Every structure is written in structure tokens, then in C-alpha cells.
Amino acid sequence: MLNFIGTVAGRPRSRRWLAAAAGLAFGLAASVPARAEDTIKVGILHSLSGTMAISETTLKDVMLMLIDQQNKKGGLLGKKLEPVVVDPASNWPLFAEKARELISKDHVAVVFGCWTSVSRKSVLPVFKELNNILFYPVQYEGEESERNVFYTGAAPNQQAIPAVDYLMSAEGGSVKRWVLEGTDYVYPRTTNKILEAYLKQKGVKDEDIMINYTPFGFSDWQTEVSKIKAFGSAGKKTAVVSTINGDANVPFYKELGNQGIKATDIPVVAFSVGEEELAGLDTKPLVGHLAAWNYFESIRTPANLAFIKEWHAFIKNPKRTTNDPMEAHYIGFNMWVKAVEKVGSTDPDKVIDALPGTQAPNLTGGVATLLPNHHITKPVYIGEIRPDGQFDVVWKTKGLVPGAAWSPYLPGSKDLVADWVKLKCGNFNKVTQKCGGA
């Protein structure tokens, strides 16, 4: 962390000097026409190379599609939208550099981007310093609410907690014993901390919870899976809550299938496995394992069917799947468009103030509202893997769940609230009545 702050803070000095020189030269050259820019620039900050390219490339494509559609509808405020795509190459410090480039060089009005929490954390200071807007589309661990960031993915109470509730119910199998299996980084560790506290509050004993972490890209799951198998044979219904990230999932599920662990014995509910991840996998042995999301491609609503059709036409490949973060970008983009239209300007301060309360339809038949804590309301679905790699929705929440920035189950955050409308604070402490955390 320290290391990276060093690189970000260390860079501007030389950069600024260069920028100043460039600006001077530019100013001289452009001083005569001085015409207004005739496009609104939208920054897209997703990795197109490196490890995260697998997930993030699709999001870049969906943003291009949304911008293209908006332009066909006549653009925004009478101007065309112009996408500016940069490639931070799955390199966390490079995310900050590219964000700075988007804002100060390309003068984008808004940025849609980031996938991993570490990349989001790395661009945060840039967005604060240069006062711009970031829409972050991925489910994450919560415990954050920033003025410049809008979180259109799920907070833990919109994914992890409902999933556990489902498994505890009779319909989900009345699970009594829990394996929390995750990749070793901030999202799984925080989520598992929240889940552990939640389970204990529900009366689950210490010996009925097993927590395991594996490195990124882990591929030899033999020991872990047999550990799960042994843990599951204590005579109580057992389930695995998986926060395993990205590539490590495929070998994990392969090993489950090979060792004959069926969903009817030990179901696995995953928070990072979507249609995209299953596309590289023979899903027949996985039928019945679960995933919790706020969107599934298989949900049949007119909005979703239309979206999938447009997506296939845009990407020119009828086999490409859609997934949850894509829906998040769809909602986020539409909210931003509405807010800009409302204030008649792309000025970040005005748009940030206008965004809370903005509503935009989601793809599953509901209407998402942007809350004062910069999170949105979402339905929660539990899907079971089908033989064709899609999900069958077996459970959903009754209404939309409002995203909570701070978890009530963690000692450090249970007194905190985020409210950028009335309190103008992302971490207001209810006990001390002060802004600034615990």
C-alpha cells in the first residue's frame, strides 16, 4: 500500500512540469479558435491485457455499446458522446496513472471502470484530487463510501448475506456447517469476516465454520477439496461459500466434479462465478451448484431479452454471454445520463449532487434507485447452474435490497453511516456524531 502511494505521489512532479509545458504550447496553438468541445468524453478504465482482461474486456465492450446506443438516440445535451478507452493492463499502480491521464489529459466527464478492489483503491486518491466521477460496477466487500465514487455492484448485504440466508432456509437445505473458501485478498477476507460474524450471530458454533484461503490463480485443489469433503462428513448438512476469484474457479469446480462432490451433498454458492466464468468449463458435473447475483442472463424479462439481442448484434457473436457487472454498467450509465440531463451540465460537482435519488430501470424488471450512500437498490437472485452453463433462478428477494456501505456485523463499522445528501459524509459515526470513521 505504502509502496503504491509512493509511486502515485512521486509521479506528478515531473508530469505536471511536462503538462504545464504542453499546456503552454497547446494554449498558444489553440488560442485563436477557442471553440467549445463538441463531444462529451466518457472514460473507460478496464484492463484489456493481463490477468483481469478475462473479466474486464467485456465491460469495455458493453460501455462502447451503451455509448453507441446513446449517440444513436441523439447523444447527450445535444452533443455526441465520445468513448476514451485506456488499458491499465491489470497493473494496479497503472490504474491510477491511467485515471489521471483520462481526467487531466482527455478531460473526460465521467469514468466507468475498475474490477478488483485493489484497483479501485488505487484510483481513489486521483478521483478525489482531480474531482471526477467513477462508476464501479462489481460486487465488492463494502466498508467504503466516497464522494466521487458510485458503487453499482452489490455490497455484501446485497449478495453474501441473502445467499447465506437462503442456504439456512429449508428450501436451501437447512445448512448447519459452513466452509468459507476464498482467494487471499481483501474482498474475500472482508466478506468472510462479515459472514463469520453473521453466522455466529445466527447461532452457528465455531467448530462448524472452516475458513480457507488460497493464492491467486491456484490450480491444485486436491487437498482443499478433500478437506471440504472431510469437513462435510460430520453428519450435518454442509455448504461451501466461495469467494474464489477468477481463474482459480475452473480447476476448483473440475476437482469437485472429479472427486464426486455433488450439489445435493455439499452445495457450493459462489459470489464471483458468473456466466462468463462458466463459459470455459464443462458444466455437467456442476449442475445444482449455486451463485448469488443481482442479475442472471437467463431471467426472462422484455428488457433483458432486448439487451441480450443488442449485445449479440453489437459484439457480432451470438454465443457471448451477459453477466451481472454488465448490468451494473447499464444501470450506472443510464443514471449518469439522467443526472446530466437533469442539471444540464457534465460538471462533476453538479452531477455528483444530482445523482442520489436518480432512478433507472434494471434488466430484471425493477427500478434501481441511487441511494445517498452512493450505492443502489438491487434484487438478489440465487441461481443453480444448469447443464448448458446458464443459471436457473431458484430464489429471489421479495423486493429490492438497498446497498449498505458499512456492515452492521463488523465491530469497526457498525456505528457508521454514509450519507452524501444530508450529512455530506461517507463515514459518519452515529455514536460520536462526527464525520471521520470509528
Added chain:
Amino acid sequence: MCFRRAWLVALLFALGFALSGTSAEAASLDEALAHFTADDFSETVEGINEVAAGGSPRAEIILRALQNDQLMFSAERKAVYIMDDAGKLTDAASGRPVVGAAPADLDNVRINNRLRGAIEAVLGGLTLLASDPGARFAAAQAVFKSRAAGTLPTLETAIAKEQDPRVKRALMEARAAVILSVADAKDEDKLAAVDIIRQRGDQDALGLLSSLPAGTSPRVMKAASAAIAAVNNRLIVWSVVQNAWYGISLGSVLLLAAIGLAITFGVMGVINMAHGEMVMLGAYVTFVVQEAIRTKNPELFDYSLAIAIPLSFLVAGGIGMLIERCLIRFLYGRPLETLLATWGLSLILQQAVRTLFGPNNREVGNPSWMSGAFDLGGITVTYNRLWIICFALAVFAALLALLRFTRFGLEMRAVTQNRAMAASMGIRTSRVDALTFGLGSGIAGMAGVALSQIDNVSPNLGQGYIVDSFMVVVFGGVGNLWGTLVGSFVLGIANKFLEPYAGAVLGKIAILVLIILFIQKRPRGLFALKGRAVEA
């Protein structure tokens, strides 16, 4: 637990019905099937139980169709159909083909995990007396899991009739499981049951013994806890065997990944950071081969790996030779530049593959002979790991034979040991260099075929193995193939014995620290080369 008991009661009820009389059978089947048209999980459970209880000869067919997602319903016509693989509809109740157009609102009867469990249990009860021993065995196992009390009379009949010792054993175990979960069974019967379960001695037995229902007499409880201790002791012994097996399996993967590097780095001394990408290319060759087979002749699928192995050797080997000719030969003796150049090359290759095939994982299927597992005593041996171990050893043996018995092997050893002398003997050293590098790359490509079976086929595949490969070669001793063999298995087994205690993350760190310490003590690795070659 609450739900399990509830449907146990339901099943008991249902089976009670079945035994009490089979009147109005056809009508009851129709009524039972009507539950499937509600598109509601609770209704479907009722339907499953009623279909099973109705005693209709169609029950098994209907439930199997439901299990395989082939049972369809039309809410409009209130009718249930079975759709076969070819898409043809038959009426579920009568088995007659449907004439005329299919209903417009045809949809799958949806099931979830709870229903899958219920179907398995019910089917187990229904097929205990099947004519096929495999079906009876599966049925016995399903009953062992479901412990449905209603199956007891059928189990007794089945055990009395059974000839096959394996199936008989499974049936006895199923009966023991049922007896232990029935509250009013006699203590003598329960003690006998505990004994049978103890002999089964696996994790399922442990699960059963540690979840006896409340109200079991103290005598049985005592016997059960003694049995649990016995089973646990047995499992501890087996877990050591299992760790060793996992270690060998991991070792074989390390060996495969490192063996090509043992040639390019170990023998030639080229620090080849693009080695992992050769592995990745091999995996993509497998993907392309499988894709071609899928579209041209799907029946060849089981041979796809046999086709992919030589092809990937040629492709990766060819690219390796190209790299050697165009890049590496200019950098001999300059390790830092080689490192940087090959590192850049690896990025280029990754991005090239990403542009060509897309950033997503590509699906590489397991041929049927590489899927699944079998039980060997107390451990589960998966076929894909077993074959990979065999393959790794075969590649190693072939490589040794090549170096030992062929003219090319002789030239290669000569060149690496003393280039000047070899050249003056008339060996074209530059050609040997290219071929050697091609050989190392080709072997990496073959490793990619094997790794495509257990890992993701994505542009990043190689990155995951490059560090491990260098670790193995350095640990085993640079320039020594036997060192690579021993090194990979030692590292694999050590890793797998550490992992259950330290966890995967700490285990890996511990291994790295141990290697660093080891290298401090023996800088040349396990099997150091001796003699003049070392100084060269």
C-alpha cells in the same frame, strides 16, 4: 434437519399407501402428475412422492426424465410430457407419442438441489430390486444417504435375493443406515448396524455415526463412539497415503512444466522467461484440435489428446526454433539481456494469443477416460491426475532415451559440455543449439496438453508455472535431468504435506523459504554437476 424429517414422514406415508393397496392406479398417476404443472418447488416435491407411491410402472421413467431435465409441462393443457434427446415428445402418463403440434407454452419442470435429493432417494427405493446389479448398487447407495425408513421391507427382500457380494454389502450398509435412524428399532439390531457401518470405515460412515437421532440408547451411543474412534484411526492412516498421492500428482505437474526448462535453462543455460508461453501454446493447440474434432467428427473426441500431443510438440517446437534463430542466438552469454528479451517475448506471445483467441478461458474437455475417479482403499484417485503422472514419467523416460541413445542426443551433450571441442569435431553447433531449444520448447508444448486438462486454457496459463519451473530446476540442480525429476517430486510431496496444516498460502511461502535456505547450503542444487563442465 427439520426438512429432512418432514419429507421422510411424507415418504413413509407415501410408501405406506403403496403397500396398502394399488387401486385406482392410473387415476392417481394423473393426479400426481398434475402437481408438476404448477411450476412450484413444493408442488413438485408432492408430485415426486405421489408418482413414486402410486406404484405405476412408468414411475421410474418419469422420475428419471425429471432428474435429467427432460420432463416438460404445459400449464395451459395441464399436461406433462417427456422430451427425449432428439426433441420428440411423449405423454408422460401413457408413454404414447404426442400427435399434432407441441403446446406453445411447453417448459421444463424445474428442479433444485432439494428436489434432486428427493428424486435420488425415491428412485433408490424404487430400483432396489432392479435386474441390473449396477442399478441395484446405485439404489443401495441412494438409500444409504436418504435413510428412508419405508424402504426397510424392500431392503430385506433385496438382501435375501442378492447374489453379487459387492451389491449385497452395499444393501447391508443401507439397511444398517436405515435401522440406525429409526427410533424404535431394537438395540441388538442397532449394535449390529453400528458394526456394519464401522467396517465401511469411510467419511460417510463417520457422518452417519456422528449424527444418530436423539433418543438412541446409551449402549448404542457407546458402541457408536467406539466405532467413530476406530474409523478415525483408519482415516488418519489413509490421509497420509492421500497426501503422498497428492504430492506425487503435484510433483508430476511440476515435472511436466519444468522438464522443458531443464533443457533450455538447465542444459543450454538460456534464461527463458517465455517458457510458460510455450506451455500455453500447447494448451491452445489442444483447444484447436478439440474444436476441429467437435465440428468435424465428434466421435473422435476421446482421441483428441493423442492427436494434440504430437501436434503441440511440433507447433511449440517450431516456434521455439524460430525464437532461437531470430532472437536468442544473438544473446548467448548475455544472461541479463536474454532474460529481458524473453520476458518481452512472453508478453508479446500472451497478447498475440489474447488477440487471436480472446481473453476468455477456452473450454477444453476431458475425454471420457480422463474423467471421474475411483476409490482405492480410503483415498479417491482421479483419472486425470493418474494419467498425468503416467504421461510425465513417459515424457521423462523418452527424453532420457533421446539424450542417451540417439546421435542428436550425443551431439547435444557434446555441444553443451564443450562447444569448441564439439565444433572442431565437425558438429554444426548452431544447428544443434536450434534443435535443442526446439526440443525444450516442444516438450513444454506437450506439457501444455496435459495441463489443459487440469487448469484454465487462457493466455495467462504459462505465468502460473514459470516460477515453479525455475524453482524445480534450480532446486534439482541445473544441468541435471535426474535432479529435475527428484526435485519436482520432493517439492510436490513437501508442499502437499504442509498444505493441510499450514494452508495453501502459508504452505507455498514455507516451501519458498525452505528452498532459499537449501540453496544457501547447496548453491548447485540437489544433484550438482561435478567436474570441468561446471567451470565452463
